[in-house]
Amino acid sequence: MSQQLTNVRSQWSALTSKYSIYIILVVMVIISSILxxxxxxxxxxxxxxxxxxxxxxxxxxxxxxxxxxLIDLSAGSVMALxxxxxxMAFKATGxxxxxxxxxxxxxVACNFVNGIVVTKFRTPPFIATLAMxxxxxxxxxxxxxxxxxxxxxxxxxxxxGTVLGVPTPVVFLIVVIIFSWYLLNHTRFGRYIYAxxxxxxxxxxxxxxxxxxxxxxxxVNGALVGLAGVLYMSRVxxxxxxxxxxxxxxxxxxxxxxxxxxxxxIGTAVGTLAGAFIMGFLGxxxxxxxVQSYVQQIVKGAIIVLAVAYDISSKNSKIKRILxxxxxxxxxxxxxx
Numbered sequence: 438m439s440q441q442l443t444n445v446r447s448q449w450s451a452l453t454s455k456y457s458i459y460i461i462l463v464v465m466v467i468i469s470s471i472l473x474x475x476x477x478x479x480x481x482x483x484x485x486x487x488x489x490x491x492x493x494x495x496x497x498x499x500x501x502x503x504x505x506x507l508i509d510l511s512a513g514s515v516m517a518l519x520x521x522x523x524x525m526a527f528k529a530t531g532x533x534x535x536x537x538x539x540x541x542x543x544x545v546a547c548n549f550v551n552g553i554v555v556t557k558f559r560t561p562p563f564i565a566t567l568a569m570x571x572x573x574x575x576x577x578x579x580x581x582x583x584x585x586x587x588x589x590x591x592x593x594x595x596x597x598g599t600v601l602g603v604p605t606p607v608v609f610l611i612v613v614i615i616f617s618w619y620l621l622n623h624t625r626f627g628r629y630i631y632a633x634x635x636x637x638x639x640x641x642x643x644x645x646x647x648x649x650x651x652x653x654x655x656x657v658n659g660a661l662v663g664l665a666g667v668l669y670m671s672r673v674x675x676x677x678x679x680x681x682x683x684x685x686x687x688x689x690x691x692x693x694x695x696x697x698x699x700x701x702x703i704g705t706a707v708g709t710l711a712g713a714f715i716m717g718f719l720g721x722x723x724x725x726x727x728v729q730s731y732v733q734q735i736v737k738g739a740i741i742v743l744a745v746a747y748d749i750s751s752k753n754s755k756i757k758r759i760l761x762x763x764x765x766x767x768x769x770x771x772x773x774x
Contacts, residue, residue: 469722489717490606495688497617498658506701511569513681518577519543520666524676544663552655556648577678586676596672617706634701
């Protein structure tokens with residue numbers, strides 16, 4: 438009887454651990470709806486989705502990198518540079534499509550440099566992307582002389598338009614969600630990402646081209662960062678060289694809350710989406726309740742600490758369970774002998 442109770446508790450613990458992020462999301466929606474009647478409405482959900490679309494797209498790039506054991510501190514600055522160059526390309530040619538393509542190319546180019554510095558020069562990702570963060574911001578300020586660019590005209594369609602009644606940023610977000618989910622779950626590249634993050638040397642010994650996969654991960658991240666830059670500049674209807682400050686940390690927060698482990702090898706696209714919506718719902722309900730902005734920053738900081746602490750605690754508990762299971766098998770083998 439006691440063994441059955443232990444098994445039930447173990448199964449319940451595993452179940453709640455696996456789906457805890459989604460349980461938290463549902464509970465948050467229920468509590469927020471009680472606190473503010475304006476929260477639970479289609480228009481508010483649409484507004485939240487539009488607001489978090491940029492940071493969520495960045496979060497999918499961060500998820501890919503963190504699973505692989507990498508990081509990108511330059512996402513906010515590169516996003517600003519990519520969006521700014523996209524705006525300048527549009528202003529010069531009048532083509533919204535060329536502007537979109539140029540923005541994505543700039544994001545990919547900057548992350549190509551990140552990838553090369555990390556893989557070829559063996560520079561820690563933290564240092565490499567920190568340098569890119571400073572350099573990209575400097576280039577953005579240099580291109581505009583520190584001045585904003587206004588009157589974007591038709592370029593705003595990327596951030597303020599609609600497709601069949603759905604805001605364009607949300608449409609892009611849906612595409613990115615499907616792309617990220619498929620990439621991580623149904624491609625060899627995705628399997629290699631998990632393998633490298635779980636044990637890089639074991640992956641290398643298995644024949645995985647570790648450096649090539651890391652470089653590709655940065656390139657995919659760059660495309661998402663460039664897209665986020667275009668959407669952001671279009672949404673605010675201006676080219677802002679100082680845009681995106683701290684966005685990389687919001688993106689990482691969404692990924693961590695969604696279950697992506699900083700230790701690498703663990704994370705899902707669906708989890709990151711849930712983490713992004715938790716952050717979006719939290720910010721939205723605090724705004725609806727009139728919570729001051731500096732208090733919101735304190736809350737976000739506390740959430741990051743709790744998420745990382747939970748990640749470490751979960752890993753330690755899992756290791757203890759595995760070791761305990763091994764010890765039990767050894768004891769059973771000795772007793773049987």
